[in-house]
Amino acid sequence: MPTARHRFYGWVHSLDKLWWTRTTKYVLSRWSEELHACGLYAAIRSTMYGLPVSAKHFFALCELYNPDSNTFLTRHGELGLALHEMHKISGLPMGQMLYQEYFPSNHELSQLIDRMPDRYETLWDLTCHYHIALAQSEPLAKRTKSHVSLKQFASYLFRNLESNSGEAICELAPLTPSGVNSLLKKIDAHSYTISSPESVFPAGTKFKSFL
Numbered sequence: 001m002p003t004a005r006h007r008f009y010g011w012v013h014s015l016d017k018l019w020w021t022r023t024t025k026y027v028l029s030r031w032s033e034e035l036h037a038c039g040l041y042a043a044i045r046s047t048m049y050g051l052p053v054s055a056k057h058f059f060a061l062c063e064l065y066n067p068d069s070n071t072f073l074t075r076h077g078e079l080g081l082a083l084h085e086m087h088k089i090s091g092l093p094m095g096q097m098l099y100q101e102y103f104p105s106n107h108e109l110s111q112l113i114d115r116m117p118d119r120y121e122t123l124w125d126l127t128c129h130y131h132i133a134l135a136q137s138e139p140l141a142k143r144t145k146s147h148v149s150l151k152q153f154a155s156y157l158f159r160n161l162e163s164n165s166g167e168a169i170c171e172l173a174p175l176t177p178s179g180v181n182s183l184l185k186k187i188d189a190h191s192y193t194i195s196s197p198e199s200v201f202p203a204g205t206k207f208k209s210f211l
Contacts, residue, residue, distance in 0.1 A: 019161040023154050024048040026169045106199040128210040129157065132175070135183045135211075180211050 028035065028045060035041040064072045064079075072079040104112070112120045130148065133156040137146045148156075160167040175183075183189075189209040196203050 019151065019154065021048055022161055022169060023158060026158065110200055129172070131210050132156075132183065135187050175211070183211055184209060 024044060024047060028041065028048075032041065035044060064074055066073050069078070109120070112123070130153065133148045133153055134146055136156070137148055137152065139146045155161055157172050159170045159172070161169060189211065191206060191208045193206045194201060194203060198205075
């Protein structure tokens with residue numbers, strides 16, 4: 001890893017006691033077999049020390065990549081870090097496009113259910129948990145909306161990330177019925193039934209809250 005003075009703004013050198021390293025170690029230990037099976041173990045391990053905690057900084061850097069010169073064009077000059085070097089470090093497939101954010105369509109989701117039901121269930125669980133974490137958070141000011149940072153979401157999923165007493169990291173406990181009802185009231189959530197077909201959902205489908 002490069003020394004700290006050569007890193008971009010937003011990049012960190014994480015110590016053993018800091019929340020990012022503790023989270024990464026727990027994930028690698030807890031789901032080692034699954035991560036090796038899907039080829040993501042090396043990629044996650046590479047982020048344990050010295051790589052950016054902030055995803056937005058990483059994606060912003062990726063958008064500056066120039067495929068003609070294999071460099072990143074920054075406002076401070078040209079950065080000679082080749083894409084294939086990033087590929088070697090991360091272990092992630094490069095594909096045809098470096099980064100593209102999109103929301104899967106209902107058709108894609110239905111294909112995912114048939115082809116990879118386990119992955120669909122994981123996506124569904126993470127999406128629900130993100131919205132639960134969002135419902136539990138409070139806006140910074142009256143005029144701002146609630147938001148969930150990467151650290152807030154990690155702290156929601158895993159307890160004792162920043163414990164100074166040496167307590168082991170533990171996973172999220174299920175919400176109690178009273179906790180669910182409290183959040184339903186807070187966000188004013190209601191179930192509803194559609195009267196006409198919508199996409200792949202027939203008329204009469206009842207949609208319930210993610211809670």
